[in-house]
Amino acid sequence: MGRYQPGGxxxxxxxxxxxxxxxxxxxxxxxxxxxxxxxxxIKLAKLTKQLALQQEQIRRxxxxxxxxxxxxxxxxLGADWMSLISLSAARDTSYQKGRxxxxxxxxAVKDGDGIPLLECLVGGSRITSFPGSTGIGDSFGGTGATMITSNQRVELRGKSTVESPSPVGDVHMSVTVVSIA
Structure with a gap:
């Protein structure tokens, strides 16, 4: 028999x-x-390490x-090249991005007689050129692209393609650097 409990x-x-x-x-x-x-x-530590490696790969x-x-x-712009704009193209080197x-x-805007010529140099090498238009007040320009593996100077310069000066008005240059692994 079991033990007695009151209220059983x-x-x-x-x-x-x-x-x-x-x-x-x-x-x-x-x-x-x-x-x-x-x-x-231990399992949590392994998962945390795997997650950190995956995040590193995604960032790279x-x-x-x-x-x-x-x-x-x-x-x-005269017969010799004249520097108009100089910018720095700096790579993001984090997470082993190498290029x-x-x-x-x-x-640019043509601002007078003559025929201007603009050219873009990256690290001293000519990437592209932008011939001017014939009409005063006309806009001209364009785009160019190159790959770099180190930080480079981007220079836009211009000159006249005829014997007389070739005036240019406002000149704008935008450099987009897309750093990749």
């Missing part, structure tokens, strides 16, 4: 005691041991974009 004839109290005892036993059985906690901690694969721009009031696509956009 009350079915509700007996049922309640039995349910609470079962719940205590279940909670004790479901409580993790130190070994289980250690295994979960994701291009970063920077834009620099400059303007000039132009001037009288960059440089996109150059130029716009």
């Amino acid at each position: 004839l009350d079915g509700f109290l007996s049922c309640d005691r039995r349910d609470r005892r079962k719940e205590r036993e279940k909670n004790e059985a479901n409580r993790p041991t130190a070994t289980e906690i250690g295994q979960v901690t 694969a994701t291009p970063t974009v920077t834009v620099v721009s400059g303007s000039s009031l132009g001037g009288q 960059a696509l440089v996109l150059i956009s130029v716009s």
